Amino acid sequence: MSNQPIDVVMTATLRPEIIRLTLHSFHARFLSGFKSARLIINIDPIGDTDCSADDILDICRVYFKDIVYRTPAEPSFAGAVKWCWEQVDTEYFLHLEDDWLLKKGIDFDRALQLFAADRELASVRFNLSHNPRNGDLYTGGLGLNPSIIRKRFVEEALPSFVLGLDPEKQLKPALGYHPGLSHWRHILYGSAGESSYVIDIGKTWRKSKLFDKWDPSAPPSWRKNISTPAPRLLWLKVKHNIYYMYLRALAGA
DSSP states (O other), X not given: OBOSOEEEEEEEEEOHHHHHHHHHHHHHHTGGGBSOEEEEEXXXXXXXXXXXXXXXXXXXXXXXXXXXXXXXXXXXXXXHHHHHHHTOOSSEEEEEETTEEEOSOOOHHHHHHHHHHOTTEEEEEOOSSOOOTTSOOEESSOOOSSEEEEHHHHHHHGGGOOTTSOHHHHTOGGXXXXXXXXXXXXXXXXXXXXXOSEEEOSHXXXXXXXXXXXXXXXXXXXXXXXXXXXXXXXXXXXXXXXXXXXXXXXHTO
């Protein structure tokens, strides 16, 4: 049990079945190891029209006693990230979108050792695929799949943060948006060649609800694809239901 508190930043939408799996898996395999964990959550008004932000908060209260939340009138992924980061108090925090499932346990002390060994280390990311087998776990920039992030990095990044740009893309030094952040480094959690730690569980849901991401030059937005033929729509729903049963078993929910 870690005596060090941790803030958990979450950018969320109206997807109760998805966020329930995310929080269950991260609580069971990481956050239950902390005596104190605070949730900072932005809930954008997009997703399942049959639920509200209050329904999402009810799920969050199962796992967190201390919650700071925001429910904006209009969705903005960049705005959600910026607001959440501005609320962080702890030296290191977990950045977590609402559609990731944690497959295996995370040792916070192991992550802290990485930060202690490299003062310019900004983030420790839980990889979606196998870690490189050559042992070089450093990556080309910040990735917003689940990561433990150093607060000092976001304090430096926020003054130049642009709401009109995708948060992940603008913070990658190779793209040249914020060259002053190029001294920061980012690393994958785990060992060389180790299998993935997380699964993206949102894509199948989005397809089953006929949402597409669009306009790649702007922050990710969703739009409804109303031209989907009925047989394909039925297939997408069946596929999602089967996949969701698999994810529930994987999460232990």
